[in-house]
Amino acid sequence: MKYIISYDLGTGGTKASLFSEEGQSLASSFVPCNNFYPASGFHEQKPEEWWDIVVRSTQGLIAKTDIDLNDIVCLAVSGHSLGVVPIGHDGSLLAEYVPIWSDSRAGEEAKEMFEKIPEEEWYMTTGNGFPPPLYAVFKLMWYKKHCPEMFEAAQVFIGTKDYINYKMTGRLCTDYSYASGSGVYDLKAWKYKPEYIEASGIPASKFPEIVPSTEIIGTLTEQAAAELGLPKSVKVACGGVDNACMALGAGCIHDGMAYTSLGTSAWIAISSEQPLLDAQKRPYVFTHCVPGMFASATAIFAAGNSYKWLRDTICRNFVEAEQNGGIDAYIAMDRLAETSPVGAKALLFNPSLAGGSSIDRSINIRGAFLGLDLGHTQADLIRATLEGVCLNLRVAMDVLAKCGHIADDMLIVGGGGKSKFWRGLFADIYNKNIVETNVGQDAGSLGAAAVAAVGAGLWDSFDKVTEIHKVKSVIQPNPENNAKYEKILKVFEKTADMQCDIGDMLAELNNSL
Numbered sequence: 001m002k003y004i005i006s007y008d009l010g011t012g013g014t015k016a017s018l019f020s021e022e023g024q025s026l027a028s029s030f031v032p033c034n035n036f037y038p039a040s041g042f043h044e045q046k047p048e049e050w051w052d053i054v055v056r057s058t059q060g061l062i063a064k065t066d067i068d069l070n071d072i073v074c075l076a077v078s079g080h081s082l083g084v085v086p087i088g089h090d091g092s093l094l095a096e097y098v099p100i101w102s103d104s105r106a107g108e109e110a111k112e113m114f115e116k117i118p119e120e121e122w123y124m125t126t127g128n129g130f131p132p133p134l135y136a137v138f139k140l141m142w143y144k145k146h147c148p149e150m151f152e153a154a155q156v157f158i159g160t161k162d163y164i165n166y167k168m169t170g171r172l173c174t175d176y177s178y179a180s181g182s183g184v185y186d187l188k189a190w191k192y193k194p195e196y197i198e199a200s201g202i203p204a205s206k207f208p209e210i211v212p213s214t215e216i217i218g219t220l221t222e223q224a225a226a227e228l229g230l231p232k233s234v235k236v237a238c239g240g241v242d243n244a245c246m247a248l249g250a251g252c253i254h255d256g257m258a259y260t261s262l263g264t265s266a267w268i269a270i271s272s273e274q275p276l277l278d279a280q281k282r283p284y285v286f287t288h289c290v291p292g293m294f295a296s297a298t299a300i301f302a303a304g305n306s307y308k309w310l311r312d313t314i315c316r317n318f319v320e321a322e323q324n325g326g327i328d329a330y331i332a333m334d335r336l337a338e339t340s341p342v343g344a345k346a347l348l349f350n351p352s353l354a355g356g357s358s359i360d361r362s363i364n365i366r367g368a369f370l371g372l373d374l375g376h377t378q379a380d381l382i383r384a385t386l387e388g389v390c391l392n393l394r395v396a397m398d399v400l401a402k403c404g405h406i407a408d409d410m411l412i413v414g415g416g417g418k419s420k421f422w423r424g425l426f427a428d429i430y431n432k433n434i435v436e437t438n439v440g441q442d443a444g445s446l447g448a449a450a451v452a453a454v455g456a457g458l459w460d461s462f463d464k465v466t467e468i469h470k471v472k473s474v475i476q477p478n479p480e481n482n483a484k485y486e487k488i489l490k491v492f493e494k495t496a497d498m499q500c501d502i503g504d505m506l507a508e509l510n511n512s513l
Contacts, residue, residue, distance in 0.1 A: 002073045002458060005061065005230075006448035007054060009079040009161055010242070011035065011100065014050070016057035017445040018065060021073075021458045023468040025442055029060030036097060041104040041133075044097040047085050050160065051167045058228045069231055074216070075168065076237040076452035078245035078444045079161025081181045081286070082130075084139045086154035087172060093163075094150050099139050100160070104131060106138035109145070113138065116199040120279050125196075127180065127187050127275045127285025127296070129358050137183030140202045158208050161239050168228075168236045169218030173209040177244035177295075180287040182207060187275045187285060187294065213240040213289040214455035237455035239448055240289040247271050247288060247295040249439065249447030250413055251466045255293075256405040259443070260393060260426065262416030265354070266303030268397045269295050276403035282358040283400055289451055290462055296403070298396035301354035303389045304416045306367065307333075309353060310385045315378065333382050334421040340383035342428075342484045347371050347380050349388030350496055356503070359396050360496065364503035370495055386422055390429040391485075391492045397430060409433045409474075413443045420473075428481040429489070437469040 002021040007014055013032035019025055031053040036044040054077075062069070082101035086094040099105065110132040114122065119132070128135050136157070144151045158166065159178045166172055179185050184196040184207065197204050211217065216235045225232040239245070250259040252271040260268050270276060275285040276296035285296045302309075311319060311329050318329035326332065352360065353367035369384065400406065410432040412423055417436060427434040439446055446468065453459040 001071060003067060003071050004449045004452045004456070004458070005058065005072060005075045006445045006452060007057070007075070007077040007164065008242070008444040008448065009050060009054075009077055009164065011080055011102075014053045014057050015445060016054070016061045017442065017449065018061055018067075019446070019449040021453065023446065023449065023453065023464060025445070027061055027064040028445070029057045029064065031057045031060065038097075039105075041107070043100055043103040045100050046097055047093055047163050048096070050164060054164055055227050058230070062229055069229070070233070072230060072234050073458065074235040074237055074452040074456035076448040076455065077161035077164050077239040078242050078448040079159060079164070079178070079239065081159070081178065081241045081243065082134055082136055083160035084136050084143070084157045085159070085163045086143070086150060086157050087166065088153050089155045094154055101134060103139065104133045106133040106142040109133070109138040109141035112141070113200055117196065122196070123282060124277055124279060125186055125193065126183060127277060127283075127294075128183055129282035129284030131363070132183075135183035136181060137196070137200050137202060140206060141200055144202065154206065156208050157206055159241075161241075162208065165217060165236060165238065168220055168224045170221055171217045173211050173217060173238065175213040175215075175238040175240055176210055176287040177213060177240040177289055179208075179210045180285070181241060187287065190287070211238050212291070213238050213244070213451045216455050235456055237452045239451055241286055242444055243269065243286045243297060244289045244295050245447030245451065246413070246444045247447070248290060248450055248462060248465060249443035249445065250411050251439075251469045252295075252411070253290050253293070253462050253465060256407045258406050259411040259413055261414045261443075262303055262412055262422075263414040264304045265299060265301045266389065266393055266414070266416070267297045267299035268393060268400060269297035270400050270404060270406055271295055272404050274404070276400055278399060278403055281399040283403065284358070289447065296400060298359055298399050299357050300351060300359075300389070300392045300396060301357055302351050302367065303393070304414070306349075306351040306353055306385055306389055307416070310382065314381055330419065334419055336379045337382040337386060338421055340377070340379040342481050343488050344380040344384035344387060345376060347376055347384040348488075348492055348495060349384040350492075350499055351385070351388045351392050352499070356500065359399055360500060362500035362504050364507040365496065365500045366503050366506065368499060386425055387429070387488075390425045391489055394429050394489060395493060395496070409435050411435045411437065413439065414441060424475050427475040427477045429485045431477045431482045433477070434475045435471060436473045437471055439469055
């Protein structure tokens with residue numbers, strides 16, 4: 001039996017997972033990562049800590065297994081996007097702290113770029129639908145302006161997972177999926193766009209070479225092998241950006257296949273043969289790990305976080321009961337929510353607790369309960385919260401549906417998908433069949449493992465991924481409930497638009513206080 005190790009390098013930490021050559025998850029080890037917020041709009045991590053937790057998670061994984069380490073064939077990393085790690089001409093890391101995907105410091109640099117290139121044209125070419133300052137090219141422009149000595153000393157800037165690859169193999173490169181978040185990548189041409197690089201003022205040499213996700217970029221160096229505790233013969237595939245690996249691991253490898261990731265934040269992603277672009281609502285698009293495919297998505301920023309906020313504030317009684325030996329607070333909340341009727345007695349919840357996304361008219365929109373009266377109960381508040389997340393994601397789904405076909409079956413991955421009641425609400429509100437499989441929260445890890453398996457020649461194609469998914473349950477929409485939710489959706493969308501104006505006023509008020 002041969003084995004693969006995949007790494008899911010996330011904002012909160014790294015999970016190392018051991019897979020058999022047949023794609024079965026055998027063990028995993030997670031190590032958390034620190035986050036730093038030195039100034040408003042700054043969100044940083046330490047690349048050396050990434051490597052440290054990759055080493056520690058690998059060692060933790062090995063400790064859980066008794067396999068012959070010589071049977072480990074290949075490694076691959078799925079990494080969070082939009083990272084910029086400066087590497088010097090001597091191969092050294094030039095910054096202790098680096099901005100990660102959600103760092104928005106480069107607002108002025110984005111404005112400067114759009115004085116030369118129309119923003120709408122830039123979006124329709126790159127598919128970069130997050131707020132522009134988050135994308136790599138603008139962070140490089142910020143570095144050039146504010147850290148000129150370091151910028152000049154850098155031979156290249158690489159992404160998160162590419163830094164891990166560099167530590168493993170000594171090779172500096174990226175893959176198509178990660179490059180598509182650079183801000184200068186032409187989706188349909190499958191390469192960097194020279195005109196955008198020129199407009200940015202960044203030398204083309206500062207952007208890394210692009211290779212396929214499955215390309216074997218080397219084997220472990222002697223030092224990396226010693227630190228990881230693995231043989232030097234282990235191969236390393238280039239890997240992919242987290243969004244693309246998640247889509248692959250979710251089994252979305254053909255046109256129209258979609259999944260919902262329901263975690264702290266949430267998004268709906270569709271795999272397609274053409275990028276799904278909308279200049280107004282701005283789905284964000286990454287090149288897929290599957291050759292010739294794209295992963296297009298829309299997101300909301302507070303999904304599981306909204307339910308957690310409710311638990312920790314309005315539903316503290318369930319937390320205290322759990323601490324005193326009762327059942328899990330979320331399970332108890334789900335059970336109570338089931339006693340509330342569809343629509344929670346006309347109580348709406350908007351889950352924009354972390355601000356607006358591309359589907360909202362203003363980033364200043366904030367969360368709210370609407371229609372609250374003296375007759376509402378705790379059960380209604382819980383149900384309204386769960387429904388609100390579903391309704392907001394339905395709005396996100398409809399944006400994508402206008403751009404391309406979405407299959408009738410929708411896979412739910414992530415922690416929130418463990419709730420059968422919540423999955424039922426999604427079925428009724430999406431009007432889709434909601435599918436639960438054995439993969440659960442391991443889609444990102446499985447996606448990276450699939451990249452390694454194909455790269456190492458263990459699999460002929462990515463079709464193997466769909467065979468690994470074993471359906472545990474399918475919840476079909478209730479037509480009567482769906483009819484009610486269609487009415488509720490119209491009101492939800494109208495009130496959300498009004499809340500954008502209210503959010504702008506409150507933001508102005510907050511700035512004046």
